[in-house]
Amino acid sequence: MRFMFRYMVPTMLAASCWLLAGCGDTGAPQNASPEAGHAATHTHDSEEVAITEADVEMPANYSDALARVESYRDAIRGAIDTGDPHGAHRPLDELDIVLRKLPEIARDSEIPMEQWETINVTARELRNAFNELHAAIDENRQPDYEAVSTSIDESVGKLNQVTK
Amino acid sequence: MRLSVVLAILLPLSAAALAHDDHAALPTTGATVQGDLLMLSDSAAKAIGLETAKVRLGEMQRVVRAVGSVDLPWSRQALVTSLIPGKVTEVLVKPGETVTAGQVLARVESVELESLQLALLQASAELAYGTRLLASQESLASDRVIAGRTLLATRTEVQKERARLFFAWQTLQAIGLPPERLEDLRAGGAKMSTVSILSPRDGVVASAGVRPGQMVDPQEHLFHIVDPTRVWIVGKVLEADVGQVRTGQRVDVTFPMLGDKAYSAEIDHLELRLGPDRTLSIKAYLDNPGGLLRPGMFCRIAIERGTEKAIVAPKDALIVDHEHKFALVQESKGKFERRSIETGQLDGDTVEIKNGLFPGDMVITTGSHELAALFAPSVPTSKSAGDTPSAEPLPTRSITIAQGQIKVPTSQKRFASAPIGGRIRSIQVEHGQPVREGQVLAELESLEFQSLQLDLIESRAMLAQARANLDRLSNLAKNDSVAQRDLWEVEREHRVLQNSVEALRRKLSVMGLSDDQIRQVESTDITDPASAGTVSAVLPIRAPGEGRIAEFDLVPGDVVAGQGTLFEIHNAARMWVQAFLFEQDAVDVQTGQKVEVSLASDPSFHSSGTVDRISPVLVSGNRALSIRIELDNARRALREDMSAIVAIETGKPTGRLAEKAAE
Numbered sequence: 001m002r003f004m005f006r007y008m009v010p011t012m013l014a015a016s017c018w019l020l021a022g023c024g025d026t027g028a029p030q031n032a033s034p035e036a037g038h039a040a041t042h043t044h045d046s047e048e049v050a051i052t053e054a055d056v057e058m059p060a061n062y063s064d065a066l067a068r069v070e071s072y073r074d075a076i077r078g079a080i081d082t083g084d085p086h087g088a089h090r091p092l093d094e095l096d097i098v099l100r101k102l103p104e105i106a107r108d109s110e111i112p113m114e115q116w117e118t119i120n121v122t123a124r125e126l127r128n129a130f131n132e133l134h135a136a137i138d139e140n141r142q143p144d145y146e147a148v149s150t151s152i153d154e155s156v157g158k159l160n161q162v163t164k
Numbered sequence: 165m166r167l168s169v170v171l172a173i174l175l176p177l178s179a180a181a182l183a184h185d186d187h188a189a190l191p192t193t194g195a196t197v198q199g200d201l202l203m204l205s206d207s208a209a210k211a212i213g214l215e216t217a218k219v220r221l222g223e224m225q226r227v228v229r230a231v232g233s234v235d236l237p238w239s240r241q242a243l244v245t246s247l248i249p250g251k252v253t254e255v256l257v258k259p260g261e262t263v264t265a266g267q268v269l270a271r272v273e274s275v276e277l278e279s280l281q282l283a284l285l286q287a288s289a290e291l292a293y294g295t296r297l298l299a300s301q302e303s304l305a306s307d308r309v310i311a312g313r314t315l316l317a318t319r320t321e322v323q324k325e326r327a328r329l330f331f332a333w334q335t336l337q338a339i340g341l342p343p344e345r346l347e348d349l350r351a352g353g354a355k356m357s358t359v360s361i362l363s364p365r366d367g368v369v370a371s372a373g374v375r376p377g378q379m380v381d382p383q384e385h386l387f388h389i390v391d392p393t394r395v396w397i398v399g400k401v402l403e404a405d406v407g408q409v410r411t412g413q414r415v416d417v418t419f420p421m422l423g424d425k426a427y428s429a430e431i432d433h434l435e436l437r438l439g440p441d442r443t444l445s446i447k448a449y450l451d452n453p454g455g456l457l458r459p460g461m462f463c464r465i466a467i468e469r470g471t472e473k474a475i476v477a478p479k480d481a482l483i484v485d486h487e488h489k490f491a492l493v494q495e496s497k498g499k500f501e502r503r504s505i506e507t508g509q510l511d512g513d514t515v516e517i518k519n520g521l522f523p524g525d526m527v528i529t530t531g532s533h534e535l536a537a538l539f540a541p542s543v544p545t546s547k548s549a550g551d552t553p554s555a556e557p558l559p560t561r562s563i564t565i566a567q568g569q570i571k572v573p574t575s576q577k578r579f580a581s582a583p584i585g586g587r588i589r590s591i592q593v594e595h596g597q598p599v600r601e602g603q604v605l606a607e608l609e610s611l612e613f614q615s616l617q618l619d620l621i622e623s624r625a626m627l628a629q630a631r632a633n634l635d636r637l638s639n640l641a642k643n644d645s646v647a648q649r650d651l652w653e654v655e656r657e658h659r660v661l662q663n664s665v666e667a668l669r670r671k672l673s674v675m676g677l678s679d680d681q682i683r684q685v686e687s688t689d690i691t692d693p694a695s696a697g698t699v700s701a702v703l704p705i706r707a708p709g710e711g712r713i714a715e716f717d718l719v720p721g722d723v724v725a726g727q728g729t730l731f732e733i734h735n736a737a738r739m740w741v742q743a744f745l746f747e748q749d750a751v752d753v754q755t756g757q758k759v760e761v762s763l764a765s766d767p768s769f770h771s772s773g774t775v776d777r778i779s780p781v782l783v784s785g786n787r788a789l790s791i792r793i794e795l796d797n798a799r800r801a802l803r804e805d806m807s808a809i810v811a812i813e814t815g816k817p818t819g820r821l822a823e824k825a826a827e
Contacts, residue, residue, distance in 0.1 A: 103522040113221055113473050117523035124524075128496050 051090070056097045062109035066159055068098055069126070073152060076133065080145045085137045092134045099123045099130075106162070115162045126155045197538050200502040202492065204535070209498070215530035216494055221523045222476035224509060224516050226469035228408050230446070232399035232417070234461040236390055237449070238591060242364045243721030244387035245587055247339040247611060250274030252378045253358055257387070259372050263363040269387050270374060271358040277339070281355045284332035287325050288350050294322035316636065320629045326690050327622035331615075333693035338614055338701045343694050364721060367391040382587075382611075383723050392459070395452045397429060399465040400443035403807060407766025408469055409434065411596075415448050416466045422456060431467070433596040436714040436734055437804035444803065447595070474508065475517040481527035482507065482515055483536045492535060494526040502539050564753060564814045566791070568743030568761075570806040572734045573794070578709040580731040583675040586610030588722045589702055593731075595716070599707040605731050606705045606718065613675060614701035617685050620668040621699070624686045627661040634658045675703055711735035714804075739802045741773075741793040743810040747782060750789035752814040754778070759793050764807040771795050775812060 059065035072095035079087035102123040103116055111119070129148040136143040196203040204214070250272040257269050298318045305315040336346055340359055349355060367389040374386040397417050401409050411433055416426040429448035438444050446467075450457065482505075483490040489507055492500045505520030521527065528535065589609040593599060633654045640646040672682050684698040711733040718730060741761050745753055755775050763769045779790040793810065795802065 107522075113475075113523075116475075117221065120522040120524040124495070131496075 051093050051097070053097055053101075056094050058101060059098065059105055062102075062106050062111055062163065065098055065102055065105045066156075066163075069095065069102075069159070070156060072098070073156065076130065077145055077149075080133070080143050085143050088133070088137060088143075092130055092137075095130055096127055096134075099127045102159075111162060119159060119162060122155045122158045126152060126159075129155070195535070195538060197540075200539070201495075202500045202502065202535060202538065204498050204500065206498070209531075212531040212534055214528060214535075216526045217478045217481065217529045219475060219477045219481075219517065219521045219523055219525040219527055221473055222514065223471040224474035224476065224511055225471050226408075226509070228401065228405045228467040228469060230399040230401045230405070230443075230465045230467065232397055232446075232463050232465050234419075234450075234457045234459050234463065235396040235398045235447075236392065236459045237394065237396050238719045240391040240394060241367070241370075241719045242389045243385045243587075243719055243723075244269060244361060244364065244389065245382055245385055245721060245723055246272045246274075246359070246361055246380050247382055248272070248274045248276045248359060249379070249381040250277065250359070252374050252376055252380055252386075255372065255374055255376055257363075257369050257372060259369050261369045263367060263369060263389060265363060265365050267363045268360045269363050269369075269372075270361040272361060272380060273358050277336075277356065277359050280332055280336050280339075281349060284329060284336060284346070284350065285355075287329035287332055291322065291325040291329055294318060294325050298322050312636065316629075316633050320626070320633070323625050323629050324622075327618075327625050330690040330693045331618040331622060334614065334618055334699055335611065338611055346694070361386060363387070363389055365389055365391065385721070385723065390459075392455055392457070393451070393453055395450055395457050395459065396432075397427075397448045397450050397463060397465065399446045399448070399467070400439070400441070401446055401467070403438060403442045403444070403765045405765070406438070406444045406803070406806070407763065407769065407801070409444070409446060409467055414468045415446075416468070417448075417450065417463050418466075419457070419461055419463045421461060426466075427457075433594065435803075436596060436712060436736065438806055442807075475521060475523055476511070476514040477517050477521055477525075477527055478529045479510065479513050479515045480529040481532060483532055485536070490536065491521060491525075492528040492532050493521065494528070500528065500535070502536070562813060562815050564745065564749050564812045566743040566745050566749070566810045566812065568741045568793075568808045568810050570763075570802045570804055570808055571740040571742050572714075572736055572804050573738065573740050576711070576735040576738070577714075578707070578711060578733040578735070579729045580605055580705050580708055580733065581727055581729050582608055582705065582724045583726065584608070584610050584613050584703065585726040586613065586701075586703065586724065588718050588720055588724060588730075590720060591716075591718055593713050593716075595713055597713050599711065599713060599733060601707055601709050603707045604704040605707055605713075605716075608703045608705055608724070609701050610703055611701055613703045614699060616668060616671055616675075617699045620665065620672065620682075620685055621688050621690060623661055623664045623668060625690060627658070627665050630654065630658040630661050676706060705730055707731070707733055709733060709735065734804070736797050736800065736802065736804075739795050739797045739804075740776075741795060741808045741810055743791050743793070743808070744783065744786075744788040745791060747787045747789065750778075750782075753789075753791060753812055757815075758813040760811040761793065761795060762809045762811075763801070764809070766801060769801055 059068050072091040075091040076088040076095070079085060079091070100123075103120045106116060106119045129152050132148060133143040133145065194205055195208050251274070252270055253273045254271040255269070256271075257263055257267075263269065298315075301310055301315045301318050304310045305312060333346055337343060340362065341356065345353075345356065368391070370388040370390040372387050373384075374380065380386060397415070399415070409431070411431050413431045415429050415431060417429060418424065418426050427450055429450045431446050431448050433447055435445040446465075477491065481491045483492070483502075489505050490502050491505050493503045495501050503520050506518040508516030508518045510516075586608040587610075589607040591606045593603075593605050599605065637646050637651045637654050641648070641651050669682050672685070673679070677685070681698065688699055689695060712735075713731060714734040715732040716730060718724075724730060741759075753775060755778055757775045759773045759775055761771045761773060773793040773795050775791050776794045777792040782789050791810075791812075
C-alpha cells in the first residue's frame, strides 16, 4: 500500500495537473490571486515585448536600485495619469525584475543582514501593489493608481529608510 | 492520509476537465502549474493541509566534524627496562594491577652485577692495602731508606685503585643499588644477588612481557605502566577543513560505544604537517577518572567554530530532486514559486540557506513534497542568487596552473638525535611547542655515557700521576741518575694517557657536554666514592636550532639506539611551495615570474611570490618539472604537505588547467 502511494501519487497528481491545464490557457484557479500567472517573462499583449532579466541592466548597488525603483514608479504613474496605461508595461516589467533582485542587490551592497527581511518583504509588497495595476492594464481595465499610491510610497520610503 | 486527500480533491477535478468538451472554462478549484509557478486554490491548499513558515535570520552553530580515537599521552605512560643484562628471578606484578612509583616490579639476577660488586670489593681491598703501604713508604722515603721510584709506583697504584673503586661504586649506584647498601657491602656485608626493577610512576600495568627465568637485556621493554586518568583525543581533520581549526577551540566528543553522552574538551595542539591520508591530527586532553575511555576507542568529534548569523529555513521546506534542491516560496496569496536554493549546514530542524531565499520569504513546509510532484522534473527557469556569474575572472591563457605541496625548506628542518644508546628518562617538550636552540628536549639515561666520564676521571688521575713520575725522572736524568730507558718508558706512559684523556674529552664533547662541564668532570674528587660530583648517567638532548617540535614518538623509558633521530624541529617562518609542471608547460616558466598560491584547505588564503628555483631535471617517471616558491608564513597558515594551487604568470598561452578554465 505504501509502495502504491509512493509511486502512484506523484504520477496521478501530475496527470491531474496536465488535465487541469486544459488547452494551454493560463487561467488561474478560483481563489488564486488576480495577478497569478503574471511572470516577468510573460507576454502581455501584442503591444508588449516579453523581457527577461537579461534585458534589464541591473543596478550597481542598493542606492542605485532604489533610484531605479522611484524612476519606474514615476514612469508608471505618469503613463497612467496621461491616459496611456499600456505605456506602463515596460517599466512595470523592469520594476518587477529589479524588485525581485532587490534582496540580492542589498546583500551584495553589504547592507546589514538584519535589514534583509525588511527589504525582502517590502519589495514583495511593492511587487504585489504594482502587479495589481499590471493585471488591470492586461485586462483592459482602468488601473487605479490612487488606490495603491499611498502603500507604494510608504514601501519606497521604507526601502529608503534601510540605508539611513 | 494526506496524499489520499489530495487525490480525492484532484482526481475529480481532472475528471471534470476531461468532461469539459468545449474547453471554455478551466476547473474552478485546484492547482495550476506554469513553469516554476504554482497557483493553488484555497480548497486544494486546505485539502493537503498546506502550511507555510517564514525564512528568518538565525544563529548557526559552525562546526567542523572529524573522526578520531582515544590515545594515551606520552606523559601518562612509561616503559620499564633493566639496566643490566640478566635472568628474571621474580615477577611481582600482573597486567591490570595498580602500582605506585618505586614499587618493585621484578628482580633480575645478573652476572654483571656480580662482577661489579666483586670489582668494588677488590678495589676497596687493594686501596686499603695500598693506602697503608703508601703511608709506611712515605716515612721510609723521607729517611731515604727506599727509592723514590718505589714510592711513586705505590702512589700510582693507590690512585688506580681509588679510581677503580669510584667507577664500580658509581656504576652500581646507577643500576639501582642505594649508597647505604654499597657501604654495607664495602664493610663486608653480603653481596646482592639480584637487582630490583622499580616502577618509575604511579599507574596500571598495561603489559608485562616478562616471565621468571627469562633472560633480559637493557634494550628490552619489560613493563608498560600507564595512567589512563587523562587521555588524548586524536582527531583527523580533513584537509578541506584545516583552515577552520585552531588551538583552543571547544570540541564535543562522542563515543558510539558509550551512547549519546558528549564529552567536552579543548584543542590542545595541531600537528605541524598533514598525514599521508590528507588529514591533520588534532589533539585534545580529556579527563578520564572512571577509565571508561580506553586507548584505541573510536570517537566522533565536533569542533565548534562559534556561531554565525545565517539565513535559516525549516528543514521540511527543502525539496531534493536528484542533484537539485528547491523550496516552494509564496509570492502572494495562492501563488507559489519553485525556487532553486543552495543549502549549507543542517542544525536540528533547520537548514542554512546560502542562496535562493531571504529572510521574510514564506516557504511551504507541509505539502511541499506533494506539490513538488506537480512540477516538471527539470531545472527551474528561475534563477537563484547563486546563479549570478562570479565576478572573479577566469584564469587567462597567460597563466600556467600547477598543483603543489607545502614543504618546510630543508635548511629550516632540524633533527635532535641520541648521540649514544640509552633510555629516555624524561621528555620536556610537547608537540608543536616552540623551542630555542640549545633548549633541553629530553634526558637520556646511559650507562655508557657515565662510563665515559668515569674513564675520563680515571685516566685524568693516572695522567696526573704519570706527569709527576715524568717530572721526577726528567730531573734525575739531568744528573744521569736514571737509565734513559726508564725515562722513555715513563714518557710513553704519559703520552698514552694524554691521548686517552683527549679522546675521552672529544667523545663527551660530541655528546653535548660543554668544555666547562668536561672540566668539572675531570676535577671530580674521587677520594670519596659515594660523592658523585658532576658525574651522571643522564645526558640532555638539546634542540639543534630554533623552531617548533614537529614530531617525536617517544615515551619515558623508551630505549633508543645511538644516532637515532628523536625529535624533528621545524622553523616554519618561511615555507616552500613545491609545484610540478607538465613537461610542455615547463618551457615558459622561469625564475622570477610572479606566482599566486592558494590552498585547498583554506579558500580565503591567497599569497603572492615568485618562482625561486626550477629543478634542472625532470622527475623521473612522470616527466614533471619541480619548481619552488618561497612564501612568508608569519600567520602560520601553511603546514607541511598541504595541497596548494599555483598560478604562474608565464605571459605565454600555456597550462592545461588554465586552458580548461578559459574554455
